[in-house]
Amino acid sequence: MLDHSEATYDESKAVSIKARYKNLAKLGEEILVRFSSVIKTAQIFEQNNNTFIRQIGLFFNRIQNALANEKEALFQFKKNILFFNYYRVKFDFSTYDSFKFLADAFREREIGLLNFSLGLQEEELKDFILLFNDTETKKENPFEDFRRKLAASGISHITIEKMHPSEILIEESIEEQKKFAKKVFFKSITHLQEIIQRERQRKRIKVKTTQRLMQTIIDLIIQNESIMVGLTNLKNHNEYTLNHSVNVCLLSLCLGRRLGLDKRELRDLGISAFFHDIGKLEVPEEILNKPGKLNDKEREEVEKHPYQGAVKLTSLEDMNLIPVKALCVAMEHHIDADLSGYPKYWKKNYMDIFSKIVEISDFFDAITTERPYRKKVMSREEALKLMLKDFSYKFDPLILKVFANMLGIYPIGSLVALNSGEVGIVTELNPNKEFMARPRVKLISDETGNKIDGEIVDLAEKDSATNTFKRTILKSLDPKQYNIKISDYFLVEGSYL
């Protein structure tokens, strides 16, 4: 125990600790990127392929470097956080994919700790990577299976430990996650509805509740982004603005996370997206829902909603709890990348990144939703193609690119025909970008066309006998043509999406 005289905090020690952490962060980040690259490469190439061999070499060098400096190279994955030598490895836009890929890989194999120790040989590392990617690993007990294989292979300088039981996503916990996510989704709609009512009655709005709600949504996105993106397939036409606002919020948060925004920024982004259309309260319903073309006066009314939304936000009693960016977003979500669109600014000559994110999410959700004035509702792929080709001038090209990569070739909720004759709905993208066209798919009809409550299959899965993919998407289908309401599959309880 320390007494007063002993308790002097050594500042220089603190500086050296900080410097060590900084080095560790860099080293951890480098190893993380190499690690994910080598696994991805191994999924595509054979073990004697030069690319794979080169990747192994690079990964080995990084680990050797870490072992030389740190004497150990230890990865831990707990509570959705990756640690390297007990130091948290944070991700940003450049490392998000590697981080997500590795986190998924750890979770899938129920690995909580992975330790590379001194004496590690390159050949040993290669064997480990091949085992890590072994598709024959049992799904029921992946960790035990992996550990057994590891012991049998004679790999002695790489050890693993199992994830804490509370973190293992068993079927029930995934189901519980989905159930909770749906609850949060509908609670979000209710919350926005209450906000609107309270605002009309000039009552105080519970912004603290909105903050908490956003935190919960962000935590859910961190746990399972696919579930949250999937929920944006839900479209309640009677409560368009409410449902749309929540969808835009979810899409924006997923996009913001990929861009590397921190939690606080994500919360602000969520609130901003949530309130982006609040100005529409000032626009008469008959104009908003008018089936035909708007006349000049009506258009003028509609075009007021961005700044009217911003004005509304400034008039809230808890305005200090509303991020300034929410005002930006309310004002700017109809301003295009070249500053055309509406409203026209007096002096401001830039758009905030939050506005750019929400503008993309807003447009995407709007054109994929049925509205009285919209002749054709687009499927998600069609919408994405349209945004990339015909409307690219409207959006920030880089953020649109990230958005497109986030949704993938077959966005979650796409109805697809497989080469097996089965039809399915995309539920999760493949974390390996090389397999963007091989997402996870919920089978909804068998090869004869009969509707089934099928399993969720991974299209990257290969038949070990033929070394060919078991299933491949041939074509995406228009759900309307087949009278399929995608949202129903996301809503229904049980073993569905």
Next chain:
Amino acid sequence: MRFSNFSTLNKLDKGETLIEDPAELQKAKEIIQGLSKTFSLLKVYPPDNPSVKVSIEVFCERITEFLGEYDVLKIGIDEFSFAFRGEPCFMDNQRRKSLPFLFFKDGMREIAFYKGLSREEIQDFLKVVKEASNIPPEDSDIVALLWEKEFPHIQYVSLNEFLDSDIGFGKEELGLEIDKLKLTSDSIKLTQEDLVEIQKIKTEHPASQASLSDIPSIKESDIPEIQSMISASRERSHLKELMVLLFEMLCLEKRDEQFSSVLNVLEKCHYEMVNNKDFSNASILLKRLLDLKVILSAKSDEKAKLIERILIKTKDESSIAKLKDIFCDGKIKDYESFFQYLELLIPETILLIGDIWEKVEEHGLCRRTLSFLEKSGPNQVGTLIKIARAERVSLTKEIISIIGKTGDKKAVPYLLDLARFQDRAISIEIISALKKIDSDTAKKAILKFLFEDDEKVRITAAENLEYFEDKSCLDTIFEIVKKKDFKKKSKLEKEAFLNFLAKSRNDNVHIFFGSLLKKSNILFKKRQNETRLCVVSALESAATPEAVAILKEGTHLRSKSIRQECHIALRKLEKSDALKVKI
């Protein structure tokens, strides 16, 4: 019941109540009590206080030791108490200062510290706890603060009951009823069109995989651009961003009531900028407000008036007093912006400069303060005069100099008023300023200084005197010089007065000078002689034909010294061009 943060799907582990190791409980108790003690100290003292430092140090050491041995420390949170494995360890039931209550009120039910916890993390954690306790309970949310910090080795369990209690309480969920059976009955028959297309794909690309070309890939070169976009957003000041947006809203808003409410927010934004000492943005705000007023004056008188009201408030007494406090506080980082801001609030801020001046020397800001006065002063003579004080000699001198540069005769009474301070330096500066004003009033005003008690002031006045239409000037000097006690004055003063007279080319002066040279007085010989020598010097400096004539007469006088001086003066005049020019 739901849990947020990392434990969304975890239940509180009720099985963790069994304590096998009494030593563990004892250590946990000490840590928990140490945490509470550190919190209490932090509430009262700053973090660099020795007691606080020691307390943090002890806490860090104990918890690190504990985590090294047991890996994790989970603390149960009740309304007013902490528990370890169900065993109460600490209690404080005074809501206002209770640490358990601070956690409990926002739904936190457990906090856990894990192995790997660093000193920095502990310090950041304590900072968050302190921050939360400084905010009124109804506004603070410790869960939100901890959530955004993302402590890697500190986790908590909190209730998500707000979802049920705060949102849609008593309402049916908006969930839609789905008929699960419908999803598994019936069949999906692909359309002919789709079948043809699928067949085509199968034939043309047997190992089909949709083309990736539709999705543009993210290139290495995209990364810095996106990162710089994020950095730009992070670096932008929230207040500035708010201001920029509020102006855009004001430009667009046609409704008076809403315009007024946005304007009120802008006003608050302005005061926050001032409080934050962000005078750069506060200046931008004021300038834009002025611009907007001009634009709106043509369209809406009502809105222009609302803006005017705000502008007036920015320079009312309390606002100026606030600025003074801020300056005196000495924590302004950007003084240039501060002065630019003050310049926008002229003339009211001129009064503030007096107070600032007294402090500027220690800040080394004299030059900037002067440039403020130079910019603002010329049109605000009346206000400038108000900050002049006898005890602020240097400032008063600067003010006088600025007024002098205006050359405006209206300034003369103000300058004369400052003579009341009876300060030599100030009086001399006033004379100098008066000289710069090209008017008889100013010239006459200098005369008044000839009767000052201070000799230096009188000399300066005499030296700076100029002739003007009115004969009173010459008469006044003449009167002084003719007085018996003139000879008692110092040589310098005599010279100053006589020099002035010599330049007058006035006949009476010549006669007077002639008689003075001839005059001799046995009683006051020394002084009389000095006066006569001064006359010679004055005549030489006058260099007029009349002066030459008198000097020539002087060469025949009885006094040897006068004769000699007259000779010398004449020789000098012969050599110089001065006489030729004058003749």
